[in-house]
Amino acid sequence: MDASPAQQHRTGFGSADRRCPVTSALVSERQTAGGNDLELLRRLRRAVHRRPETAHREHRTAAYVERxxxxxxxxxxxxAPTSVAVHIGPPGIRPAVGFRADLDALAVAxxxxxxxxxxxxxxxxxCGHDGHTAAVLALARRLAADPPRDHAVLLVFQQGExxxxxxxxxxxQGLPAAMRPPMFYGLHLWPELPSGVIGLRDGPLLASVAGITVRVTGAEGRAHGTQAESGGVDALSAGVDLYRALPTVAAGRTLTENxxxxxxxxxxxAGEQPHRVPLQCELHGTLRALSDADENAALAQLRQLTSVIARRTGAAIDVEVERxxxxxxxxxxSAVDLAAAAxxxxxxxxxxxxxxxxxxxxDFGWYLKDGAGAMLLVGCGNGSSPADLHTPLFDFDEEALVPIVDVFTELARHPFGH
Structure with a gap:
């Protein structure tokens, strides 16, 4: 769910092995078409789960979805290279609504x-992307069996979330303008909600992320004699002063409306040798905000703070931002109202x-930059202390996916409401 560097991993997918999960799931699809959605969801999700692939390397998973x-x-x-999309409905018309699932797994054992x-x-x-993929595949099967006649739907299976x-x-970038729907829905499995419950809120839901690097440069003092180290500026000391002052810019990751x-x-x-005054110190972090304006306000506060610390300590301080x-x-x-009605x-x-x-x-926020939409949180908790997302013990019962398939089907069939 959060941004992390893509890492290379050998999947061990050999040509002799290529057809097994795909063929099994395809046979399952034929056997269950028009029948038990839960059985199909289980087979699809578990086929994807067994063969995970990290971001931008979802070659097998994308081929599986495509087939x-x-x-x-x-x-x-x-x-995109390992993303798949499909237009369902009358050809040649712009989709009225889109649904996104994500395909990639994590470097977690x-x-x-x-x-x-x-x-x-x-x-x-x-992070439950196997479940997201299975849910939108189940939606695809329903819509394929009974396609909309007066509008179209776009399904996206995205790489590298x-x-x-x-x-x-x-x-x-890879979607033609005429293929981009004005409204998009996403989903995310959520173990803090009980299975069978959908969580939904209007307005800000998840934060933006910007990378912050603060470079503090000190000065070397006298090297020897009775005035040793005089005139020096300790970059580490200045960096620690800055770190301690950061709560004035709201330290941590907790956000609220206020x-x-x-x-x-x-x-x-910081530093290179334990007996020398550190001349360089770097602080690396992330800035999270609920809007571009909030991010700009935080950066202005940070730069004002670094100016104060620089004047007080004599250090030179530079702030680098990756937005x-x-x-x-x-x-x-509008999207929340339609989802609630569904x-x-x-x-x-x-x-x-x-x-x-x-x-x-x-990264579902990219889909909402120029249009309407909403992310729905799909409850999958099944006990008092379910395993968190991004942990080695995360798992869920596929029954938790049935409600979101029903809701997405309703939204796909009635994208403008009843």
Missing amino acids: LLTRFGLHPFRP EETSAPYRSRVLGVMHA EAHPSGAPLVL RRHALHVGRLT DIRPSLCNSA CRATGVALRTYPAQPLGVSD
């Missing part, structure tokens, strides 16, 4: 004992959740 969509009678295409656990060393679907740079801009940005420093390095690692994700009121129409439990925006991020 299934083709078997459903659809005509998928590639908007699975520790569950599930029979479908990852077969790829050091890689697992620890977990990476920086993320796959979302690549997908959007605390709209937060700066987290996760690494501080747009992730945009903020703000659910539009929950009511399908009898799915809906909860206004979370109470406040969250300091975590997701």
Whole structure:
């Protein structure tokens, strides 16, 4: 869910092995077409889970999705190298609504004992993207069996959600303007919500992410004699002063409607030798904000703070910012209203959740930059202490996916409401 560097991992996918999970799932699709969605969801999700691939290397997973969509009678295409999309409905018209799933896994070594656990060393679907993929594939099968006649729908299976740079801009660049719907929906499995419940809130949901590097430069003092070190400026001391003052820019990752940005420093390095005055110190962190304006306000506060520390200590301090690692994700009121109506129409439990925006991020915000849309949080908790996302023990019962398939089907069939 959060941005992290893409890493290379050998998947061990050999040509002799290529057909097994795909063929199994395709046979399952034929057997269950028009039948048990839960059985199909289980087979699809577990096939993807067994063979995870990290960001921008989802070659097998994308091929798997492509083959299934083709078997459903659809005509998928590639908007990005390992992303898949499909237009469903009357040809030649702009889709009224889009749905996004993400395909990539994480560099996490699975520790569950599930029979479908990852077969790829050091890689697992620890963020639920296997479930997202299965849910939107189930939606594709429903729509393929009974396509909309007066509008079209776009389904996107996106690469590289977990990476920086993320796959979302690549997908959007690869979609012709006439193929981009004015409204997009995304989903994310959420173990803090009970299974069967959808969490939805209007307005800011997830934070933007910008990378922050602060470089502090000191000065070398006298080297010897009674005035040794006089005139020197300790970069480490100045860096620590800055770190201690950061709460004035809202340190940490917690956001609220009234605390709209937060700066987290996760690494501080300084010095070269233990007996010398450190001449260089660097602080590396992330700035999270609920809007571009909030990010700009935080950066202005940070630069003002560094100026104060520089004057007080004599150090030179430079702030470097990498923006747009992730945009903020703000659910539009129109999309939330339609999603809430779809929950009511399908009898799915809906909860206004979370109470406040969250300091975590997701690149689905790119899809909402120029249009409406919303991300729905899909409850998958099944106990008092479910495993967190991004941990080696994360798992869920595929029954949790049935409500979101129902809600997405309703939204796909009635994108403008009833």
